[in-house]
Amino acid sequence: MPRPIxxxxxxxxxxxxxxxVLVAFIILAVGLLGxxxxxxxxxxxxxxSLQRSQAIMLSYSILDAIRADRANSASYTMAATGTAPSxxxxxxxxxxxxxxxxxxxxxxxxxTQGSIACDTSKCTITxxxxxxxxxxxxxxxxxxxxxx
Numbered sequence: 537m538p539r540p541i542x543x544x545x546x547x548x549x550x551x552x553x554x555x556x557v558l559v560a561f562i563i564l565a566v567g568l569l570g571x572x573x574x575x576x577x578x579x580x581x582x583x584x585s586l587q588r589s590q591a592i593m594l595s596y597s598i599l600d601a602i603r604a605d606r607a608n609s610a611s612y613t614m615a616a617t618g619t620a621p622s623x624x625x626x627x628x629x630x631x632x633x634x635x636x637x638x639x640x641x642x643x644x645x646x647x648t649q650g651s652i653a654c655d656t657s658k659c660t661i662t663x664x665x666x667x668x669x670x671x672x673x674x675x676x677x678x679x680x681x682x683x684x
Contacts, residue, residue, distance in 0.1 A: 584670025588678065590641045595661040595680040598634045598652065602659055602684060605630075609654045609684050616651035616662065638663065647675050658683055 602612050611627050618639070620632035635650055642648050642665040653660040660681045667676035 580669075580671040582670075584667055584672050584676075587642055587665060587667060587670060587676070591663045591665065591678045592680070594634070594637055594641060594650075595663055595678065597637070598630070598650075598661055599659060599680070599682050601630045601634070602652075602654060606684055609659065610656060612652050612654050612659070614650075614652045616649045616664065618646060618649040638665070642666075654684070656684070 598612075602609050605612075605626065608627060612631065614621065614631055617635065620635040621628050622632070623629070631652070638648055638650050642663070645666040647664055647666045649664045651662045653662075658681065660679065663678045663680075664675055666674050668674050
């Protein structure tokens with residue numbers, strides 16, 4: 537007589553296998569590496585943004601100084617330089633302080649320079665600095681034009 541087939545109860549699995557744990561760990565590690573990359577990129581972009589904002593503030597500061605001495609605005613014209621001009625006049629002292637501020641705030645590399653081109657009604661301020669730390673070029677340039 538044939539034996540009757542008795543249905544077997546399925547074996548219940550308890551816990552997770554080591555392979556499942558390893559796969560979950562690898563997925564978690566890849567995700568965390570992606571987040572670390574995003575964070576590093578955000579830090580670079582924030583550094584570049586900070587330097588650009590500081591350059592804008594420095595261009596406005598020299599424009600305010602020129603507006604305060606509007607009668608001599610054309611005398612503030614200065615070629616691109618990274619060294620503070622010497623002299624005891626108000627104009628030389630203002631230009632020197634501005635160049636020193638550029639070097640202090642934007643970095644004292646050789647590419648950190650400022651130039652001023654003024655006539656009786658309009659000024660153009662050009663600031664150049666090294667933005668490689670922030671992901672930009674080694675000669676990042678900001679040009680500000682304003683009426684006096």
